[in-house]
Amino acid sequence: MSLESVRAWLSEHAPDVRVIDAHDSTATVADAAATLGVEPARIAKTLTVRVRDLTFLLCTRGDARLSNAKCKTGLGARPRMLGAEETLALTGHAVGGVCPFGVSTPLPVYVDVSLKPFPTVFPAAGSRNSSVELTPQRLFDLVGKRWVDLCTLPEEAGGA
DSSP: OHHHHHHHHHHHHOTTOOOEEOSSOOSSHHHHHHHHTSOGGGEEEEEEEEETTEEEEEEEETTOEEOHHHHHHHHSSOOEEOOHHHHHHHHSOOTTSOOSSSOSSOOOEEEEGGGTTSSOBEEBOSSTTEEOOBOHHHHHHHHEEEEEOOEEOHHHHTTO
8 A cells, every 4th residue: 555655646746756666675775775776875765753742754865874963963852763663653654665755644854965965866665665766856845844964974983
């Protein structure tokens, strides 16, 4: 049902964006990168996050990590990623296919600035073997509430 909700949402809001139906898994960043033939950073993973009483979707690059420090600075508190069951209940998408399109509960979508350097990125499309390709700005224009800087990139993490 989740893939169908994404297809329906895209047909209404972005009919030019096509779903990529992969034969292999795109459920993890590594799987998606291998299946789509791109570097892991270009996979736009979508996380379901809660900071205090705010629950939102965060689209960030595949190799980035949610930063407690950046969330405290930017949002006033440490983040908590939601578990698989709560994510499914809120979004209608199972882990491995979570995306900001066709969600069952209206949630703000924050797009991390880590996606900006890429010509195109690949968010999931509601199932464990589907995705879409679009520019980071188009992703933001379609679903974004605000650009944020909430993640640490591998090159920033150092030895940590």
